[in-house]
Amino acid sequence: MKLKRILIPIDGTERSMHSLEFVKETYDPDQVEVEIIHIKELVFIDGISISDEIKTSEKFGKELLERARNIMKGYNVELFFGFGYAGDEIIKRSEDEDIDVIVMTKSTKKGFNRIIGSCTNYVLKHAKCTVMIIPE
Template identity: 30%
Template structure:
């Protein structure tokens, strides 16, 4: 049973991510946790808080959240009446990051799927604040779906790597099983000035090949020092359907996602972006 967490703020981008998720996993028996956290909503309207008690505003936010979640579920079942899929609604007075982490651990979630941007939909950034926080802090694979991206079967996938950072067997298995029904081709891209791999890199390469054995894999090397531009160029020239990277402390992905220079980068993704984690999950 696949377990998928989908945070929503009831925006069009969030619904688009939900539609993508149910289509992507249409062949698998899956539990979808549709989650809305409303703590930010409670404190957003200072005028209302001045007039009403926190308890009353909290109750109103809770009722609105449950009503919108119920409406969202009706929409899902209307466009995807899939008997393989079960849905669980999560409405809570909490922050998105805290609740996502809690749900991931409690229910042993396999993957989080969400839009790259939320209701604010800023055009100045690749990722919205909430998505960025989930990518950085929640220890679970995250698949970010760009705004207005229409579902396309993931048949050609780009997985840049330096073969140095470690990999989790569970997460490579997730990628393998997620795209194998579509007979996907996975291009492992090594951007470097040198083609020679160390023993450690060779071992990690062999591990990847073993874990992704259900898919066709191409091992590619691009001689360059500019990783960002190399990835961007590869995506555009090879009609890539999905980008996969591994998040680890002090990794290239971390610097790409979380440094202030992100808005200046040339890598403006318009395809789904799967971020795998190599950090150990916390326990209660």
């Protein structure tokens, strides 16, 4: 039996970590391979990114991913950290890694785009695989 490949984007909010719990409640460890992804969007000033921000962001991102790995103890988990526009990077990663399901948590902001979040909305429009949006 082919294992389902699941991509879980997290952004560091407790809300985004609910996706991890959802996957644990829904799938047994022997049914899935999980990739947890964190993308940091960088602010450029005159085309130059601030190197301290890069180092700090990378340190935070890797610590966040390790925390997520601990939550998913017992599961086959890969971690991915990168810089870029989160929506684009999630789509690219889902295609490159032959992902079956992307699991994201909806936003708590108001208005349609903000109900699910602009990044989630982008992923919904562009993903070639199943996208599951779970409540907070």
